[in-house]
Amino acid sequence: MDQFVINLIFVGASFALYIGIAIWARAGSTSEFYAAGRGVHPITNGMATAADWMSAASFISMAGLIAFVGYDNSSFLMGWTGGYVLLALLLAPYLRKFGKFTVSEFIGDRFYSPTARLVAVIALLVASLTYVIGQMTGVGVAFGRFLEVDNTTGLLIGACVVFAYAVFGGMKGVTYTQVAQYVVLILAYTIPAIFISLQLTGNPIPGLGLFGEHQASGEPLLAKLDQIVTELGFREYTAHHGDTFNMVLFTLSLMIGTAGLPHVIMRFFTVPKVADARWSAGWALVFIALLYLTAPAVGAMARLNITELMWPEGTSGQAVSVEQIETDPAYDWMATWQQTGLLGWEDKNGDGRIQYYNDADADMQAKAEENGWAGNELTNFNRDILVLANPEIANLPGWVIGLVAAGGLAAALSTAAGLLLAISSAVSHDLIKGQFNPGISEKGELLSARIAMALAIAVATYLGLNPPGFAAQTVALAFGLAAASIFPALMMGIFTKVNNKGAVAGMLAGLVVTLIYIFLHKGWFFIPDTNSFTDADPLLGTIRSTSFGAVGAMINFAVAFTVSKMTDPIPTEIEELVESVRVPKGAAAAAADH
Amino acid sequence: MSDNANSNAYWKANLRLIIISLIIWALVSFGFGILLRPMLSGIAVGGTDLGFWFAQQGSILVFLALIFFYAWRMNKLDAEHGVGEE
Structure with a gap:
């Protein structure tokens, strides 16, 4: 059967499943729409959180980033999992006890200030919207590739699907849809990895195979990889090359960003009890870890496979010939991906072979001169195609390729839906009901939530069609903003007696300084060429704009404490609120009287 | 013990647990994973060193263990201090 037909069957069947679940679980009351009636089991909730969390960036992009950079990009692995420790210990149980629907509601009540709530809503909207734009771009690319349509058509189809289940299903539809998406996504990620790990190391668990023995050479896999890439002039895979301080800050920014992103925090409002909120974070990380423990193995093994395909006789022998790429079925994937424009090669010196090496390396330049090479001939290898192309590179059966197609789409769609829900509740619940029209009926609130969601999809689709040009940086911006604004406010709300003025000043300072630092490096409002600095040579020492979220968070804390010290202490009833949030007793009542 | 003193003791115990957990959290990631990696480079693990692992x-794996340990310990603490739900 044609691969295109197999892909269609897998993608079609998985979609039918998600939409079926969304229709079956259509939400009724407002409480159900936002928080699924608080009847979600911790394991179910953990799976849904995992699907929500693991976006196109985790599924499609991360292993590729690790594959081509090596150890230095471990920040993604530690950062995007370590945030769950902060969530579980510092936020989730207390926010569940507080018993309201949204993050900004907590900030508004705890800091007894509509201004605080408004600032929080703005921070949430900015972070969520930038994040969802990146996701919609991912939806477009993935749909385009697997349905073999152009990017625009792919994005429009994807937007309709997200709209259908997010708008009509609400959180409940999304929760159970996301459980299904998680299952599709994790199977799609791990099955090819298990096949490849078995091929290379004989170990069925990729995370163990990564530190196992490369069977063909009898050497440890990572030692073999280090050797083969350095022989081609690339940097040693397992060694640390970048700046240590920046790596620490970047990891920290991703961690606090994780614990400050509204669509993840909101999940913990949907469990029945405070104890369940603690377990939920653990279960979420179990399901996330299945992918994150596999990703570094996927990256390293794919890098080894690709390098060996380009040098079938070993790095000291002849490079692969153009004829072999065109005729050998093991190289079919190259032709497939060449059509997308994301993979390219060119026989520059006309010797009928494709030499893949680092032509910026001095030793390799000498070797190239000796052998008559005219530069690296694998001219384009987009990092984002690595995971999707991986099963084809390893020559796995057609159904595995179809499964990966369905998984990539599940990853992109589920996160987009979760973010859209966070946006819609911020607008209808916090902005309209909380600020402008407190007397709005339940029906009116539900309607405005759906209108907000439709508008957000329209905006995200439009910006996804005309992306600012850098999806990865947009995602980093979302993390930095959440880290600098929301996380510190939530933490101070629970653990300290910081007052209203302190919180507002802190959030504004963190948000604004982080935004300015990012704009200085990426261009004002992301308009190209309006930047004064670049990430290669940042304004402050070695701190890149993607790592600045952690600094923004520290500014937030410092400003909040200083301002709070200089102004009136919090009133008695807020002191009582803080005390009550700290103990689980009475959580059911807190939820009921809302 | 009065209600107030009891919830103070509960909160103190919770904070202690959080601080210990976060020290471990930072040690395995920022410590072993990044800053202390050069010091651990003598310990070989599958073709590379312990810091890389x-x-x-x-x-x-440690993050996972920490969250479950904390949840288990806190649920016990809730019961001991009589501040749990039900």
Whole structure:
């Protein structure tokens, strides 16, 4: 059967499943729409959180980033999992006890200030919207590739699907849809990895195979990889090359960003009890870890496979010939991906072979001169195609390729839906009901939530069609903003007696300084060429704009404490609120009287 | 013990647990995974060193253990101090 037909069957069947679940679980009351009636089991909730969390960036992009950079990009692995420790210990149980629907509601009540709530809503909207734009771009690319349509058509189809289940299903539809998406996504990620790990190391668990023995050479896999890439002039895979301080800050920014992103925090409002909120974070990380423990193995093994395909006789022998790429079925994937424009090669010196090496390396330049090479001939290898192309590179059966197609789409769609829900509740619940029209009926609130969601999809689709040009940086911006604004406010709300003025000043300072630092490096409002600095040579020492979220968070804390010290202490009833949030007793009542 | 003193003791115990957990959290990721990696380079693990293993596998496994340990310990603490639900 044609691969295109197999892909269609897998993608079609998985979609039918998600939409079926969304229709079956259509939400009724407002409480159900936002928080699924608080009847979600911790394991179910953990799976849904995992699907929500693991976006196109985790599924499609991360292993590729690790594959081509090596150890230095471990920040993604530690950062995007370590945030769950902060969530579980510092936020989730207390926010569940507080018993309201949204993050900004907590900030508004705890800091007894509509201004605080408004600032929080703005921070949430900015972070969520930038994040969802990146996701919609991912939806477009993935749909385009697997349905073999152009990017625009792919994005429009994807937007309709997200709209259908997010708008009509609400959180409940999304929760159970996301459980299904998680299952599709994790199977799609791990099955090819298990096949490849078995091929290379004989170990069925990729995370163990990564530190196992490369069977063909009898050497440890990572030692073999280090050797083969350095022989081609690339940097040693397992060694640390970048700046240590920046790596620490970047990891920290991703961690606090994780614990400050509204669509993840909101999940913990949907469990029945405070104890369940603690377990939920653990279960979420179990399901996330299945992918994150596999990703570094996927990256390293794919890098080894690709390098060996380009040098079938070993790095000291002849490079692969153009004829072999065109005729050998093991190289079919190259032709497939060449059509997308994301993979390219060119026989520059006309010797009928494709030499893949680092032509910026001095030793390799000498070797190239000796052998008559005219530069690296694998001219384009987009990092984002690595995971999707991986099963084809390893020559796995057609159904595995179809499964990966369905998984990539599940990853992109589920996160987009979760973010859209966070946006819609911020607008209808916090902005309209909380600020402008407190007397709005339940029906009116539900309607405005759906209108907000439709508008957000329209905006995200439009910006996804005309992306600012850098999806990865947009995602980093979302993390930095959440880290600098929301996380510190939530933490101070629970653990300290910081007052209203302190919180507002802190959030504004963190948000604004982080935004300015990012704009200085990426261009004002992301308009190209309006930047004064670049990430290669940042304004402050070695701190890149993607790592600045952690600094923004520290500014937030410092400003909040200083301002709070200089102004009136919090009133008695807020002191009582803080005390009550700290103990689980009475959580059911807190939820009921809302 | 009065209600107030009881919830103070509960909160103190919770904070202690959080601080210990976060020290471990930072040690395995920022410590073993990044800053202390050069010091651990003598310990070989599958073709590389222990720091690399912590950065790509170990820290995630420790994070998992930490969250479940905290949940288990806190649920016990809730019961001991009579501040749990039900």
